[in-house]
Amino acid sequence: MKKLLFLCTCLAFTFVTNAQTEDRKWNIGIFGGATQYNGDLGNDFYKTDMTFYGVAGLSVSRYLGKYFDLNMAASKGTVAYNRDNGYFNSEFSSLALNLKINFLNPDYIVRPYVFGGLGAMLFDKKFDVNSKKIDYLLPTAGGGLTFRLSPVVVLNLQETFMFTDGDDRDGVTGGSKDAFLTHTLGLSFNLGEKKDADKDGVSDRNDKCPDTPAGVAVDKNGCPLDKDNDGVADYQDECPDVAGSPALNGCPDRDKDGVADAKDRCPDLAGPVALKGCPDSDNDGVADIDDKCPNTIAGYKVDASGCPLDNDKDGVVNNEDRCPDVAGPVALKGCPDTDGDGVADIDDRCPTVKGTIANKGCPDISPQDVKRIAYIAGKIFFENASAKLKGSSFVELNELVLILNRYSGTNLLIEGHTDSNGSDTYNLNLSQERMESVKKYLESQGINSTRLTAIGYGESKPIANNKTSLGRAKNRRVELKTTY
The missing domain is CATH 2.40.160.20 (Porin)
Known part of the structure; x- marks a missing residue:
């Protein structure tokens, strides 16, 4: 018993x-x-x-x-x-x-x-x-x-x-x-009490994912559920029922362009993320499916429809339009021609007066004025061995100012020459100083310095024989040339 x-x-x-x-x-x-x-x-x-x-x-x-x-x-x-x-x-x-x-x-x-x-x-x-x-x-x-x-x-x-x-x-x-x-x-x-630090119902000793956030459903190993077995837990998976990429929060990406299919406007064609996964053949920043001008030249700025910008609607796109904000003819690359002389205003030295292309839009100087300028050039005199203008020269120079103002688009080249007396260096410096004196006077009378160029040639360009007094007198001269 x-x-x-x-x-x-x-x-x-x-x-x-x-x-x-x-x-x-x-x-x-x-x-x-x-x-x-x-x-x-x-x-x-x-x-x-x-x-x-x-x-x-x-x-x-x-x-x-x-x-x-x-x-x-x-x-x-x-x-x-x-x-x-x-x-x-x-x-x-x-x-x-x-x-x-x-x-x-x-x-x-x-x-x-x-x-x-x-x-x-x-x-x-x-x-x-x-x-x-x-x-x-x-x-x-x-x-x-x-x-x-x-x-x-x-x-x-x-x-x-x-x-x-x-x-x-x-x-x-x-x-x-x-x-x-x-x-x-x-x-x-x-x-005894089961040790379960993350409170997921799986003891720490069996928990392979001991840091699971509170409230997340787990499997028998204590790891968050992953129904589609794509390596992204359901609570973090934006596509929990379809296997996808961890980089895309568990969503699939058929064309492997880094945009999840659900957000990809072109899920079967690879494209940049910025364009929601759609390709952009001409690289103008507009997806092909939206691009009305799919062959835009590289670098051209385009609008929302993928066509090159034409701010002034003149038929010349901005990247080719020299005047993108002002309408103008195609022949002048989109720039206007106010006086209709075939020279765009931005190039026309005389935009309100009809001129010639050769004169950059300015009219030809009349033959009378051409002769008068040549005459004035012969009446410009200096003190002996000096760059100082003689008083008689100012009357002629003042007339020259009037002519230059009448042809505001012209430039004036002031050339000075000497005879052979004295050294080459002395003559070169003297001629340059005299022409600078002429330029300075014209500037003082309102002629813009950008229109004036002064050059002294010294004795390098004679037009007569320096062995005679008459020849030397001819070589001591000022030449005035108008250009555009």
């Missing part, structure tokens, strides 16, 4: 510790069941024609690993036999220590197992034939099934065989030693 009680205790203890985990390493449990006897009087194992005798107890266990638990249980019950060939009945208390081996890891709901261990049974004196109160269980063994009802609660069904070192609990000696079988059912409770 004591052996049976001890065996029941061991069995119950083994049951209680099932389904522990690394997170919940301690377990306590309660159990109850029935005992059966096998010894010199007979064998009642797995027979149902005799009254069953009960056993109950408590257990404490410790998780050792995925497949191993260490269990300790205390139990109290009755072992007995009651047939025609004999009778005994004894109450017992027991303590047992078992090592349980699970065939499956704790992730399974149903887990079969076997166990083995040792213990002791303390019997009462009522039916003992001697004064020995304790039998030792060497060994206890058995097996069973556990059913995980929740992470904390486990149901256990177990069979335990207990083989004692005694032979007199049944009142008969000299034969086989007494053995007991217990059938138990019980509940156990796993203790």
Whole structure:
């Protein structure tokens, strides 16, 4: 009887510790069941024609690993036999220590197992034939099934065989030693709190993604769900039902242009991101599907329709229009010609007076004025060996000012020459200084300096023989030439 009680205790203890985990390493449990006897009087194992005798107890266990638990249980019950060939009945208390081996890891709901261990049974004196109160269980063994009802609660069904070192609990000696079988059912409770830093329901030890943001659904490994298996978690995936690229937040990109199909105006033709994935053959910044001028010359500025800009609507595009903001004829590259002389205003030295192309839009100087300018040139005189103008020259120069104002588009070239008296350097410098004097006077009378050019040639360009006084007089001269 004591052996049976001890065996029941061991069995119950083994049951209680099932389904522990690394997170919940301690377990306590309660159990109850029935005992059966096998010894010199007979064998009642797995027979149902005799009254069953009960056993109950408590257990404490410790998780050792995925497949191993260490269990300790205390139990109290009755072992007995009651047939025609004999009778005994004894109450017992027991303590047992078992090592349980699970065939499956704790992730399974149903887990079969076997166990083995040792213990002791303390019997009462009522039916003992001697004064020995304790039998030792060497060994206890058995097996069973556990059913995980929740992470904390486990149901256990177990069979335990207990083989004692005694032979007199049944009142008969000299034969086989007494053995007991217990059938138990019980509940156990796993203790401890699961460590789950990111609160995703998966313990840290099993969590392969321990930093999952709060509220994100995860799989059994603690990683955010990824329904389309594209490497982008659903909570970050803009296209969670279609596999795509991580670079595009999980969305597909058929043409591989870096624009997700859902945002790509041309999902089957590669194009720049700035144009929402559409190509731009002429590189004018307008997608081909919108470009009304698809062959624009490179570098030309275009409008929203992809056509070259023409601000003044004169038919000449800005990049070819010399006057892009003022309408003008195509022949003059988009520039106006106010006086209609064929010279664009921007080039016309006389934009309001009709002239000739040769004169940059200015009219020809009249023959009379041409002669008068030549006459004036011959009346410009200087002090001897000096650049100072003689007083008589100012009357002629003032007339020249009037002519230049009448032909405002003209430029004037002032050329000075000397005879051969004196050195070449002296004559060159003197002629240059004299022409500068003429230029300065004309400027003082309102002629713009940009219209005037003064050049002294010294004695380098004679028009007569310097060996005669007449020739030298001819060589000392000023020449005035109008140009455009």
